[in-house]
Amino acid sequence: MKTFLKFLELEYNLTWKPSVLGAVFGAFFVLHLCSLGGSKAVVSTNYNQTYILEALAGSLYLPIFLVVIISYIYSKSIADCISSGLMKSLLSHPIKRDYVLSAKVVLNFLVLLTACFLPIFYAKIVFSVDSRAVTSVIVTFVLKLLSYSSLATLLCLIMREPLLSFAGTLFSLYIVESITDFFRALRLWELANIVNLNRLALSFYGAFLSRAPLRVLIESGALYTLVLYISFSVICLILSLIVFRRMDLD
Incomplete structure (x- = not known):
């Protein structure tokens, strides 16, 4: 545990600076508040539903913006560590590559969560x-x-090259966001609902208000959406570990 915490501290010192964090947080904060600016003018019988709809509809592409920016910083950090020989120096000690990658993933995800929670x-x-x-x-x-x-x-x-990974991440996340519209165009409504991550908030809210929350999640298809995206995340992280273990650091 101490080794992992040291890697978190090292990752913060190598990758993140107060000015970088401030710029990322500030940009996301301003964009999110602008998207919520019209919420007071929305008339609805359920104010909480209005908030959820406004928060998600207005912030549809904000997570993409944040993840793409942070992934560029993340990719540049890895490239710099490899080119400078620092990564090879770290792994010359009896340290597993899994620790190094896990520290990067955990800290970057914490940055994302903090930027998300504040607004x-x-x-x-x-x-x-x-x-x-x-x-x-x-x-x-x-x-x-x-x-x-x-x-x-x-x-x-x-990809390893920062600009290439930046473009690849942006394009890939755009495709993920467009899958729902693709299934709707094919009139595959059930599949469109399952892959639509943004609709989860209303389903969760309905489950919180219900005496049978699990039934609400199943009937709305939200449970399948939850399982789908968690499985997708786990698969991506496992593949990341495999790629990093086999990565040439020269």
Whole structure:
């Protein structure tokens, strides 16, 4: 555990700086608040549903923006560590590659979560939204960021060149976001609902209000969506470990 914590500290010192974090957090915060700017003008019989719809519809591409920016920083950090010989020097000690990669993945994901939580909690204060609605949005964003960042990590390790991984991550996440519209165009409504990650928030909120939450999740298809994206994230992380173990550090 101490070794892993040391790697977290090392990863922070190598990759992140207060100015970089401030720029990433500030950009995401401003964009998110702009997307929520029209929420007060929305008339709805269920204010909490309005918040969820506005938060997700307005923030549809914000996780992509954040993951792509952070994946570029992440990819550049790996490239610099390899070119400078630092990565090879670290692994010359009796240290597993899994520790090095895990520290990078964990810290980068924590940065994503922090940037995500700040504007959501701010929106709760501004709009006085039910905590269950806020929790529904947070769970949805966590799952979305987990799946996106897992895919971005895999692409960064495969491509290695920062600009190439930046473009590849942006294109791949755009495809993921477009899958729902693709199935809708083919009139495959059930598949479109299952792959639509953004609809999870309303399903979670409905489950929180129900006496039979599991039944609500199954009937809405949200449970299948949950399993699909968690499995996708796990597969991407496992493949990332395999790629990193076999990576040539010369």
